[in-house]
Amino acid sequence: MNTLFGEKKEGATKIVPKSVDEYPEAPITLGTTLSNFTGDWRTFMPVIDDDKCVKCYICWKFCPEPAIYIREDGYVGVDYDYCKGCGICANECPVNAITMEKEEK
Amino acid sequence: MAGYKPIRKVVSGNYAAAYAVKHARVQVVAAYPITPQTSIIEKIAEFIANGEVENLQYVPVESEHSAMAASIGASAAGARAFTATSAQGLALMHEMLHWASGARLPIVMVDVNRAMAPPWSVWDDQTDSLAQRDTGWMQFYAENNQEVYDGVLMAFKIAETVNLPAMVVESAFILSHTYDVVDMIPQELVDEFLPPREPLYDLTNFERPFSVGALGTPADYYEFRYKLQKAMEKAEKVIREVGGEFGERFGRDYSSMIDLYRTEDADFVFMGLGSLMGTVKQAVDLLREEGYRVGAAKVRWFRPFPKEEIRELAKNVEGIAVLDRNYSFGMEGILFTEAKGALYNSKARPLMKDYIVGLGGRDVTVNDIRKIAENMKAVVERGEPDVEVDWYHLKR
Numbered sequence: 001m002n003t004l005f006g007e008k009k010e011g012a013t014k015i016v017p018k019s020v021d022e023y024p025e026a027p028i029t030l031g032t033t034l035s036n037f038t039g040d041w042r043t044f045m046p047v048i049d050d051d052k053c054v055k056c057y058i059c060w061k062f063c064p065e066p067a068i069y070i071r072e073d074g075y076v077g078v079d080y081d082y083c084k085g086c087g088i089c090a091n092e093c094p095v096n097a098i099t100m101e102k103e104e105k
Numbered sequence: 106m107a108g109y110k111p112i113r114k115v116v117s118g119n120y121a122a123a124y125a126v127k128h129a130r131v132q133v134v135a136a137y138p139i140t141p142q143t144s145i146i147e148k149i150a151e152f153i154a155n156g157e158v159e160n161l162q163y164v165p166v167e168s169e170h171s172a173m174a175a176s177i178g179a180s181a182a183g184a185r186a187f188t189a190t191s192a193q194g195l196a197l198m199h200e201m202l203h204w205a206s207g208a209r210l211p212i213v214m215v216d217v218n219r220a221m222a223p224p225w226s227v228w229d230d231q232t233d234s235l236a237q238r239d240t241g242w243m244q245f246y247a248e249n250n251q252e253v254y255d256g257v258l259m260a261f262k263i264a265e266t267v268n269l270p271a272m273v274v275e276s277a278f279i280l281s282h283t284y285d286v287v288d289m290i291p292q293e294l295v296d297e298f299l300p301p302r303e304p305l306y307d308l309t310n311f312e313r314p315f316s317v318g319a320l321g322t323p324a325d326y327y328e329f330r331y332k333l334q335k336a337m338e339k340a341e342k343v344i345r346e347v348g349g350e351f352g353e354r355f356g357r358d359y360s361s362m363i364d365l366y367r368t369e370d371a372d373f374v375f376m377g378l379g380s381l382m383g384t385v386k387q388a389v390d391l392l393r394e395e396g397y398r399v400g401a402a403k404v405r406w407f408r409p410f411p412k413e414e415i416r417e418l419a420k421n422v423e424g425i426a427v428l429d430r431n432y433s434f435g436m437e438g439i440l441f442t443e444a445k446g447a448l449y450n451s452k453a454r455p456l457m458k459d460y461i462v463g464l465g466g467r468d469v470t471v472n473d474i475r476k477i478a479e480n481m482k483a484v485v486e487r488g489e490p491d492v493e494v495d496w497y498h499l500k501r
Contacts, residue, residue: 017328020328020331020332023328023329023332024306025268025305025326025327025332025336026209026210026268026305026306026317027207027208027318027319027321027325028306028315028316028317028319033316034314036430046399056154091419
């Protein structure tokens with residue numbers, strides 16, 4: 001099956017077909033989230049303070065992407081490749097462990 | 106005749122379609138009721154209620170747009186999907202029809218031909234389906250209930266081979282609600298003819314996620330359109346092969362895209378689509394007895410359009426009387442335009458005249474065909490048509 005897969009992290013490239021034969025039969029995977037990161041829309045980035053975090057995972061439940069994941073140590077982390085900086089996590093955090101900081105690019 | 110014992114049932118065209126859906130082992134039916142299509146999905150619902158089908162999911166939806174959207178979702182996920190509609194319902198699906206063909210999903214739909222409103226009408230007229238000409242759907246026109254049944258089974262096989270959706274078209278009431286004998290095929294033989302669908306891609310492989318209905322920029326869109334056209338061209342070959350295979354297995358041959366009836370030595374032929382052509386064939390027999398050398402050319406597949414077969418036919422006749430139960434306003438009957446267009450760059454160009462007949466379900470009788478034959482005979486003898494487009498039934 002000929003599809004336009006890109007691989008996340010390792011190169012994160014999109015295959016660019018050179019001839020019509022290199023295209024897949026159906027228009028699939030021209031832009032998959034494996035190669036098309038959506039984190040660069042962001043103006044503010046969530047920063048999590050592990051000292052304040054009580055591991056309630058409300059942020060994890062509310063994140064619409066989901067860009068928040070549970071780390072091996074039980075605390076939460078942010079996958080900035082996909083975080084659009086909406087701030088829902090910071091808004092919902094009951095202990096104010098998440099702050100939205102202006103991101104310098 | 107192929108060596109099997111058919112299951113003979115007396116059914117309406119709509120029930121023939123429903124039985125074909127059952128025998129094709131369709132997995133998802135999403136539909137919204139609209140006259141005269143309703144009894145197709147009622148019968149399918151009855152099969153489910155009676156436990157006569159396994160693994161068939163019926164999705165009741167709130168409009169035809171949603172019916173097609175649900176069919177697209179089901180087909181994209183790999184299921185064999187079916188829906189049915191008529192007229193305004195088909196028009197409401199229009200936007201979604203492009204999604205189905207563009208995404209290369211082999212959905213099969215029965216459209217029960219019905220006139221577009223206003224004036225409000227529930228009767229037979231081909232303008233609804235022909236107006237979907239450019240949506241990338243294949244279109245098969247059934248002459249009788251048997252062809253509705255056979256057409257649905259073949260449509261799945263063809264659609265799943267070339268990854269294009271297909272529409273099986275039958276006439277409102279003339280077929281949909283009229284009972285006739287239909288030879289059905291035993292389930293195990295249908296299973297041999299139509300194995301489970303093999304989807305183009307596997308949406309359930311979570312290790313390799315991808316986008317369906319992806320954005321195509323000007324750098325990519327064009328190539329996908331070309332591929333769709335190539336699939337239509339491949340479909341012509343597949344239609345002939347599958348139609349031939351159907352004939353070998355079940356005794357009813359569909360290997361030609363145009364069904365020619367007594368055309369060998371004909372001076373002129375009648376060309377048309379669907380149930381209309383049953384009447385025409387009967388008229389041809391009577392006219393032959395009266396000394397007219399006429400034949401009938403029933404166009405089975407309107408998309409892909411059988412350009413080559415029409416060119417071949419044109420070599421042997423002096424005239425083609427196109428019977429259009431449809432109209433493209435500002436131009437002429439739709440089949441007339443297409444058939445003329447197919448011949449423009451060929452050497453054989455018989456005289457052609459367009460007879461607009463049967464709009465909104467107006468009856469087209471054998472006697473009408475006889476009158477048209479008289480008129481067409483004069484056209485051929487004179488060497489030019491009196492008028493190019495003849496509103497035959499008009500109260501003058």
